[in-house]
Amino acid sequence: MSATSASATASTAPGPDNALRELLTSVDRGRQRKNRTMTGLVWAAFFLAMTPLFSLLWTVLSHGLAKFTPYFLLHSMRNVSGGMDAGGAYHAIAGTLLITLGTTVISVPIGLLAAIYLVEYGKGPLARAVTFFVDVMTGIPSIVAGLFAFAVFAIFFGPGVRLGVMGSVALALLMIPVVVRSSEEMLRLVPNELREAAYALGVPKWLTIVKVVLRTSVAGLTTSVLLAVARVIGETAPLLIAVGTTASINFNLFAGRMMTLPVFIYDQYHQGPARCARNATNCLVSINLDRAWAAALTLLLIVVILNLVGRLVTWLFAPKLR
Amino acid sequence: MSRVFRWAATAAGVLLLVVLAAVAVFLLIRGWAAITASDATLQSEGNLPPGAHNLAGYIGPLIFGTLIAAALALVMATPVAVGIALFVSHYAPRRVAGAVGFVIDLLAAIPSVVFGLWGAQILAPRIAPLWQWVADVLSVIPGVTVRATATGRSMATTALVLAIMILPIITAVSREVFKQTPHLHQEAALALGATRWEVIRMAVLPFGRSGVVSAAMLGLGRALGETMAVLMVLSTSSGTGYSFQIFDSGVLQTIAANIAAKFPDSSGLAVNTLIATGLALFVITMAVNMLARWIVSRRNEFSGAN
Numbered sequence: 001m002s003a004t005s006a007s008a009t010a011s012t013a014p015g016p017d018n019a020l021r022e023l024l025t026s027v028d029r030g031r032q033r034k035n036r037t038m039t040g041l042v043w044a045a046f047f048l049a050m051t052p053l054f055s056l057l058w059t060v061l062s063h064g065l066a067k068f069t070p071y072f073l074l075h076s077m078r079n080v081s082g083g084m085d086a087g088g089a090y091h092a093i094a095g096t097l098l099i100t101l102g103t104t105v106i107s108v109p110i111g112l113l114a115a116i117y118l119v120e121y122g123k124g125p126l127a128r129a130v131t132f133f134v135d136v137m138t139g140i141p142s143i144v145a146g147l148f149a150f151a152v153f154a155i156f157f158g159p160g161v162r163l164g165v166m167g168s169v170a171l172a173l174l175m176i177p178v179v180v181r182s183s184e185e186m187l188r189l190v191p192n193e194l195r196e197a198a199y200a201l202g203v204p205k206w207l208t209i210v211k212v213v214l215r216t217s218v219a220g221l222t223t224s225v226l227l228a229v230a231r232v233i234g235e236t237a238p239l240l241i242a243v244g245t246t247a248s249i250n251f252n253l254f255a256g257r258m259m260t261l262p263v264f265i266y267d268q269y270h271q272g273p274a275r276c277a278r279n280a281t282n283c284l285v286s287i288n289l290d291r292a293w294a295a296a297l298t299l300l301l302i303v304v305i306l307n308l309v310g311r312l313v314t315w316l317f318a319p320k321l322r
Numbered sequence: 323m324s325r326v327f328r329w330a331a332t333a334a335g336v337l338l339l340v341v342l343a344a345v346a347v348f349l350l351i352r353g354w355a356a357i358t359a360s361d362a363t364l365q366s367e368g369n370l371p372p373g374a375h376n377l378a379g380y381i382g383p384l385i386f387g388t389l390i391a392a393a394l395a396l397v398m399a400t401p402v403a404v405g406i407a408l409f410v411s412h413y414a415p416r417r418v419a420g421a422v423g424f425v426i427d428l429l430a431a432i433p434s435v436v437f438g439l440w441g442a443q444i445l446a447p448r449i450a451p452l453w454q455w456v457a458d459v460l461s462v463i464p465g466v467t468v469r470a471t472a473t474g475r476s477m478a479t480t481a482l483v484l485a486i487m488i489l490p491i492i493t494a495v496s497r498e499v500f501k502q503t504p505h506l507h508q509e510a511a512l513a514l515g516a517t518r519w520e521v522i523r524m525a526v527l528p529f530g531r532s533g534v535v536s537a538a539m540l541g542l543g544r545a546l547g548e549t550m551a552v553l554m555v556l557s558t559s560s561g562t563g564y565s566f567q568i569f570d571s572g573v574l575q576t577i578a579a580n581i582a583a584k585f586p587d588s589s590g591l592a593v594n595t596l597i598a599t600g601l602a603l604f605v606i607t608m609a610v611n612m613l614a615r616w617i618v619s620r621r622n623e624f625s626g627a628n
Binding site: 038056060109110130136138139140142144145236269293300307 | 337
């Protein structure tokens with residue numbers, strides 16, 4: 001009892017000790033205010049960035065759902081004109097999938113081999129140059145990639161050429177550096193002990209790479225390819241230049257123009273409101289924009305699914321390293 | 323076999339360098355006709371906009387518009403991106419930080435054409451009154467007249483959309499740098515009685531400065547080359563003059579959007595002219611990117627590509 005009263009009096013009694021304690025524990029008002037202000041600003045930056053994202057997702061959903069029907073996904077724009085309440089994005093979806101497939105076929109072998117070179121073989125100035133310029137290549141403007149594809153093909157086929165495969169080449173230019181960078185990260189994750197164990201068994205280096213390194217990192221490589229595909233599948237400008245537009249279905253990458261989803265969105269947006277006669281029955285003024293939003297929703301869904309599948313693959317099949 | 327595999331891998335690495343060189347060479351070949359053409363032929367066949375008499379008079383305003391758009395986007399995006407990066411690395415609870423990282427990645431995955439559609443249809447009409455107000459306020463300054471368009475489809479709106487698009491890349495790189503700030507520095511600052519903001523200002527920001535600079539330059543490179551958002555938000559017109567009327571429409575245009583708008587309907591020398599402007603864009607973005615990568619590669623611990 002005497003001990004508690006003593007401590008109670010000590011804490012309340014004024015004295016030099018308490019003045020010192022007061023000085024040490026209290027915070028300078030100005031500094032505290034500044035700290036609070038900055039905390040508030042950092043949180044504000046976060047919410048400021050979230051606003052457009054949610055506005056965008058919400059708009060695409062609410063505007064796109066109206067026309068997002070099986071009919072829209074399974075019909076092309078052939079013989080659709082004016083404000084007819086018809087037509088869909090089937091030709092564009094087919095074109096996007098085919099051109100992206102072509103891009104993947106070009107990019108994955110080159111990108112993977114270049115990544116293997118950087119991780120397993122690369123030494124000296126050449127490897128440093130490749131690393132540096134791969135990074136620089138990730139910054140090539142997409143429209144320049146389209147111009148490049150056009151410039152190459154125009155030499156052989158004349159200046160009016162528009163082919164699906166030109167789009168694949170243009171997109172490959174954008175996709176290869178992404179594949180190289182992310183595959184490189186994945187290959188570096190493979191522990192050196194595995195390689196050394198293989199060498200100790202007398203396995204040649206190339207077989208070690210194929211059977212041990214690639215086998216170990218196959219999940220990570222799949223993810224990196226899927227994310228790279230997700231990044232290029234929404235590219236518009238190079239396809240606008242190299243592939244052009246069409247209203248019909250074209251499954252042939254090597255003949256004629258193809259429609260792709262991003263270009264379809266732009267094309268529909270570009271046509272603006274449709275003109276309708278005074279008493280037309282099958283005519284919607286906003287039909288072009290409706291189609292653009294529905295196509296935007298389709299494209300966004302494809303991108304999100306690719307991203308989710310990519311993450312799922314890592315999560316399910318990643319080797320347990322640690 | 324081992325040698326074959328080694329050669330194949332090395333060849334793929336060399337192929338990348340060759341392709342990058344080929345881009346420059348092919349653009350130069352196809353653009354050469356426009357670069358060497360006389361002013362008279364260029365005017366008659368090159369589809370130059372009224373007011374431009376030679377190639378420099380054509381490309382100059384476009385480069386100016388491109389730089390204005392990218393610079394404005396950068397000015398708007400960098401502080402917010404640094405704020406989000408700090409939020410993720412130092413302010414947010416751990417679980418929230420992971421979620422924010424995912425959401426920022428999602429922002430990076432949205433195709434630019436969707437951004438363009440959103441910017442032109444949703445953002446522009448809503449932000450037009452704000453730009454009108456800013457223009458009115460600025461016009462109060464004597465000797466300054468600031469025009470603003472009622473549609474909102476001006477360079478300012480374009481730059482805002484570009485800022486949203488480059489936000490993820492600046493955030494991602496800055497976040498990586500901030501996370502690498504030595505813990506001892508931060509704890510030393512805390513032990514001296516620093517508040518959280520003082521820790522950031524004294525330990526985190528000085529450590530991350532070069533990283534933030536290079537992140538901003540990577541964002542600049544992305545903004546310089548962005549096509550669709552600019553094409554769709556700005557009402558199509560070719561920029562023919564040097565002007566700071568960023569709230570007005572039909573004055574400024576960027577290289578990339580100009581190419582995308584005119585290329586489908588062009589033929590002959592007009593195509594060569596557009597490719598020559600593309601070459602200019604390529605050179606500018608390569609220079610910016612190489613500078614940024616050089617700054618990054620001086621400190622090897624992080625990279626913007628992951």
